[in-house]
Amino acid sequence: MTRKIRERAGRAPRVLRGRMLSAALGGALVLAAASACGNGGGGGGGSVSDGFTQAAQTGGTLTVWVDSDRLPAAQLYQKENPSVKMDIVTYDGDANGSNYLQTKVGLFNRTGKGWPDVVFSSQNNEASWAVPEGFAAPLNKGLIPSSTLSGWATNANEPCSVDGTVYCLRNDLSQTVLWYNAALMKQWGYSLPTTWAQYQQLGEQVAAQHPGYIVGSAGDNFTPEIFMWASKCGANQVTSPKAVTVDAKSANCTRMASVLDALLADGTMSKSSVFSSDFDKNEASKILMLPGPAWYGGALFQSTFKTPAGQISAAAMPQWPGESPTVGNVGGGTWLLSAHSKNLKAATAFLTWVTTSDDYQGKLAPGYPAYAPAAKTWLANQASSKYYAGDVSSVLQTAANEVWSGWGYPQFSQEAIWAAAVLPGMNAGKTIASLLPAWQSQVANYAQADGYQVTQK
Amino acid sequence: MWPGRAGHGFVAAYTLLLIAFGVVPTVYAVYFAFTNAGDTFAGLSNFTAAASDFRFVPAITHIGLYLVFWLVSLVVFVVGLSLVLHRLAARPLSKVLRFVYYIPGALAGAASVMVWLFMLDPAVSPAGFLLRGLGYDTFAQVIAPGHLPILLTIIAFWTGAGGWIVVMYGALNNIPHDMIEAARIDGANAWQIARRIQIPLLRKWIVYMAILAFAGGTQLFVEPELLSQASNGVAGRDYSLNQLSYDFAFQNNNVNTAAAISVELLVIGLVVASVFVTRSGFFDAD
Numbered sequence: 001m002t003r004k005i006r007e008r009a010g011r012a013p014r015v016l017r018g019r020m021l022s023a024a025l026g027g028a029l030v031l032a033a034a035s036a037c038g039n040g041g042g043g044g045g046g047s048v049s050d051g052f053t054q055a056a057q058t059g060g061t062l063t064v065w066v067d068s069d070r071l072p073a074a075q076l077y078q079k080e081n082p083s084v085k086m087d088i089v090t091y092d093g094d095a096n097g098s099n100y101l102q103t104k105v106g107l108f109n110r111t112g113k114g115w116p117d118v119v120f121s122s123q124n125n126e127a128s129w130a131v132p133e134g135f136a137a138p139l140n141k142g143l144i145p146s147s148t149l150s151g152w153a154t155n156a157n158e159p160c161s162v163d164g165t166v167y168c169l170r171n172d173l174s175q176t177v178l179w180y181n182a183a184l185m186k187q188w189g190y191s192l193p194t195t196w197a198q199y200q201q202l203g204e205q206v207a208a209q210h211p212g213y214i215v216g217s218a219g220d221n222f223t224p225e226i227f228m229w230a231s232k233c234g235a236n237q238v239t240s241p242k243a244v245t246v247d248a249k250s251a252n253c254t255r256m257a258s259v260l261d262a263l264l265a266d267g268t269m270s271k272s273s274v275f276s277s278d279f280d281k282n283e284a285s286k287i288l289m290l291p292g293p294a295w296y297g298g299a300l301f302q303s304t305f306k307t308p309a310g311q312i313s314a315a316a317m318p319q320w321p322g323e324s325p326t327v328g329n330v331g332g333g334t335w336l337l338s339a340h341s342k343n344l345k346a347a348t349a350f351l352t353w354v355t356t357s358d359d360y361q362g363k364l365a366p367g368y369p370a371y372a373p374a375a376k377t378w379l380a381n382q383a384s385s386k387y388y389a390g391d392v393s394s395v396l397q398t399a400a401n402e403v404w405s406g407w408g409y410p411q412f413s414q415e416a417i418w419a420a421a422v423l424p425g426m427n428a429g430k431t432i433a434s435l436l437p438a439w440q441s442q443v444a445n446y447a448q449a450d451g452y453q454v455t456q457k
Numbered sequence: 458m459w460p461g462r463a464g465h466g467f468v469a470a471y472t473l474l475l476i477a478f479g480v481v482p483t484v485y486a487v488y489f490a491f492t493n494a495g496d497t498f499a500g501l502s503n504f505t506a507a508a509s510d511f512r513f514v515p516a517i518t519h520i521g522l523y524l525v526f527w528l529v530s531l532v533v534f535v536v537g538l539s540l541v542l543h544r545l546a547a548r549p550l551s552k553v554l555r556f557v558y559y560i561p562g563a564l565a566g567a568a569s570v571m572v573w574l575f576m577l578d579p580a581v582s583p584a585g586f587l588l589r590g591l592g593y594d595t596f597a598q599v600i601a602p603g604h605l606p607i608l609l610t611i612i613a614f615w616t617g618a619g620g621w622i623v624v625m626y627g628a629l630n631n632i633p634h635d636m637i638e639a640a641r642i643d644g645a646n647a648w649q650i651a652r653r654i655q656i657p658l659l660r661k662w663i664v665y666m667a668i669l670a671f672a673g674g675t676q677l678f679v680e681p682e683l684l685s686q687a688s689n690g691v692a693g694r695d696y697s698l699n700q701l702s703y704d705f706a707f708q709n710n711n712v713n714t715a716a717a718i719s720v721e722l723l724v725i726g727l728v729v730a731s732v733f734v735t736r737s738g739f740f741d742a743d
Contacts, residue, residue: 099707106710129710219597221689271595273689278580278595412708419690420602427597427691445511449709 050344051141051165058342061085062350065101065119067093070171070333073360077353084346093122093333101126105135108340115340117347118354120171122333124159127167128411130336131241136167137339143348144169148356154401156370159409160334162241167336169355172367173375174293174332175399176226179301182313182389184213184288192315196231199289199318200259206288207266215289217270217279218260218426221419222330224439226291229328229407230317231256235443238408239455244447247457248440255320257433264426271427274300291317293330294368294396302387314392316399326404332367368396375400412446483723489716503717507705510714512695519606519696524674526610531670532663535618539625539659540651546630555626558619569616570683577608600688605696609680617673621666628662629655664737671733672726678703698722 046054062084064074074088092100101121108114115135130136139160140149149157149166153173160168180192188210193199203215218227228235233253237245247253263269272279274292284305290296297314301307317327335355341347354360361369362377369375379393421442425435440456447454459465493499507513538558545551561569575581578596579588593599600608632655640650656663681696695701698718706715734740 102710103707106707219595221691272597275689276580276596277578281580413690416690416694419688420693423597423689423691424602427595427601449510449512451709 050143051138052339054344055340055342057344059346060343061087062118062343062346063087063089063116064350065089065091065116067091067120067122067333069093069366070120070354072364073354076360076364077350080359084350089116093120102129102133105130105133109133109135115338117338117341117343118351119336119338120333121336122331124170124332124334125409125411125413126334126336127160127162128238128241128409131162131167135336135338135340137337137341137344138165138167139169139337139351140166143337143344144352148352151356151371151373153370153372153375155403155405156400158403158405168334169351170370171333171335171355172295172365173370173400173403174295174330174367175396175403176230176291176293176317176328176330177314177392177395177399178289178291178317179287179296179312179314180289181287181307181311183311188288190288193289193318194316195321196256196259196318197321200262202289203263203268204266207268210288211267213268213286213288214270214283215263215268216291217272217274217283218264218432219270219272219276219279219423220274221415221423223260223422224414224418225328225330225407226293227256227260227328228253229404230291230326231320232323232326232404232406234406235439236408236410236414236447237406238410242451243453243455244408244410245455245457246440246444246447248443249436250457253436254433257431257436261431261433264432275304280304293328294399295331295366297388297392298366309387310389312387313389314395316395325398325402327399327402328407329403332370368400372400410447410452411450412443414443417442417446486716486719486723489713490720493713494711499713503713504721506711506714507701507717507721510701510705512701512704513698516695516698516701520675520677520698522606523609523677523697524671526606527613527674528667528670530610530614531618531621532667534614535621535625535666536656536659536663538618539622539629540655542622542626543629543655544647555623558622560619561615562617562619564616566616566679567683570612570680573608573612573615574683574687597688597691600684600692602691602693605681605684605692608684609677612680613674617670624666625659625662628659632658660737661739664733664739668730668733671729675722675725 046056048054064086066074066088068090070093071088071090074086078084078086078088101119105115127136137143140146144166152170156170156173157166157168160166160170178192185192190202190205193202199215206213206215217223220226224233224235231252233248233256234250235246235248235253237247239245260269264271270279270283272283274290274296284307287305287307290300292300297312301312316325319325335351337344337347337351356371356374358374358377361371361374363381365374365378369378375397379396382388383391383393418439421439422432422435425438426432444454444456490503491499491501493502542551542554545554564572576584577588577599579585579594579599580596582588588599636654637650640654645653676699677697678699681692682694682700684692685694685696695704699722702715702718702722705711705718
């Protein structure tokens with residue numbers, strides 16, 4: 001899903017490739033210097049309304065940027081609203097943490113034109129730069145009524161909120177659940193773990209009784225989002241737009257690290273990425289349980305692993321006894337509306353439709369809709385596919401409202417930091433618990449590099 | 458009309474492009490390196506900001522290690538293989554080998570890295586048995602950060618060395634046959650001919666190769682960037698100085714510090730090139 005590798009460089013002799021980069025950078029600098037007429041300008045002296053200074057509303061073509069997965073959404077809207085003049089642009093949607101949107105907006109800010117009216121991004125942390133750059137329009141100050149905004153799942157728009165103002169709308173949720181092979185569980189007489197202690201115990205039982213089978217994977221860069229997030233480990237708690245508290249060594253973090261370490265040691269926790277060829281070859285057919293986001297069902301089990309229908313089901317994530325249930329989250333995109341739009345009426349209408357409509361979100365969208373009423377339709381559609389062993393609707397619906405809100409959405413990539421600070425050590429045989437200090441210091445370093453005021457615990 | 462106008466006409470387009478896409482961006486980069494976001498003179502603050510960043514010293518270390526592996530292997534193997542090819546000159550095998558060496562260079566830069574991403578994955582690589590024999594069962598184990606200088610050298614050598622072998626082979630062909638023949642009559646063996654005659658006469662070409670390879674090596678970008686994406690970040694997105702510069706510009710929104718790193722790379726390249734040139738007598742007339 002987010003693992004495609006994109007070529008960025010063209011054909012050039014090796015010795016020249018680096019120079020081309022310098023030239024490209026230089027080119028960007030030329031553009032920047034040539035238009036050094038102020039940052040974030042271009043509003044054109046409009047009036048203050050809906051909580052921001054709006055550009056003069058001239059109407060015209062509605063420019064919408066989407067990734068290839070969201071292209072059907074824009075096309076459907078165009079079909080249903082033929083009177084709206086739309087320019088639909090497909091871009092990479094920022095998958096894999098590329099900064100395409102941020103870079104382009106930086107350049108548009110300098111040239112004072114070019115911003116898309118509405119844009120989809122597969123990254124949840126866009127508000128962290130789009131707000132200070134003046135790109136994202138506030139949505140809960142008049143543009144979108146609160147009755148509509150209240151339809152989103154609990155905390156779903158948390159990544160989009162800065163100081164109580166909502167700057168983007170969540171497209172889909174990626175709440176984590178416990179995916180499992182219902183047929184095998186039944187055959188082996190195991191019952192589903194409801195606590196992490198039971199989960200670890202079951203893993204150890206599997207190691208002894210069915211060696212080779214796995215109960216999870218810790219080899220991805222979103223491992224912290226599945227496990228640490230669910231354990232309320234506060235590795236990057238964004239406390240204000242430019243302040244973050246880093247606490248990656250707390251008891252909430254170490255308790256989950258010790259569960260993972262125990263299962264890594266007995267071989268029931270895979271070290272491979274679920275998207276790697278070695279996982280596909282050696283482990284995909286040996287999954288007893290796999291904690292992961294809502295999209296694992298369709299994207300992994302059904303499409304990638306080709307697990308036959310009627311085997312896979314979902315249960316609630318294991319919990320810590322005595323605590324309110326919490327789950328993690330892996331992805332789920334957002335829609336932003338440009339504060340520079342000269343066509344706010346049309347842009348707002350499209351934004352509202354694309355995030356809430358049953359026609360798209362309920363019936364067509366690939367991911368679990370963040371807008372709760374659409375999610376119901378979506379779940380009904382999933383149930384009618386008869387792929388899962390049993391009904392997964394209630395599990396996904398419950399988990400949608402249990403995502404822990406303490407995990408921050410800072411400008412730096414938490415996934416990239418985990419990948420560089422923890423995964424190599426884990427692959428070399430070190431325990432995750434022993435790597436938590438390295439994780440903490442890297443999070444603090446990257447936060448500082450992005451200008452955050454860092455508090456470490 | 459001025460004399461030599463045809464020649465000037467030929468170089469005019471190149472010169473214009475060089476000015477537009479080489480000189481002007483460089484001047485702008487220097488301007489940015491010494492100013493801040495508000496376009497006021499910032500002295501060396503961008504350079505100190507870069508040097509004090511936590512990613513800077515690791516990036517320099519990575520590049521330094523990579524350059525050692527890359528330059529040594531390039532010079533030793535390119536010269537060695539060229540000499541062997543030249544010995545086989547009369548045989549059809551030489552033509553076949555030159556072709557084989559050159560093929561990888563025909564692949565686009567990023568595409569050649571893609572080939573290696575495939576080659577280095579034990580689950581799908583045709584050389585998977587070798588990797589497993591060395592104790593590496595997964596892609597993540599193969600591309601562990603400690604292995605990167607060697608892996609990047611192998612990728613760079615495979616992609617770039619073929620072209621240099623062809624260049625060296627051409628240079629060897631330019632050495633008068635009489636000279637080699639005379640040495641042979643005097644009793645010199647193949648090693649002595651290579652050591653006393655061929656390698657000294659190749660010196661300028663070797664220096665030329667070293668200068669370009671050094672400049673290219675310090676600007677390492679595509680290989681670690683793609684490895685980083687393919688490995689879900691295990692290889693690190695700020696492994697090299699150029700990646701760090703890119704991150705400053707497009708991640709940290711700090712083009713001034715990014716420009717400072719670019720200028721440093723330019724200065725290092727120029728200094729090393731001038732040392733090589735003056736020490737080797739590169740521009741001396743024969």
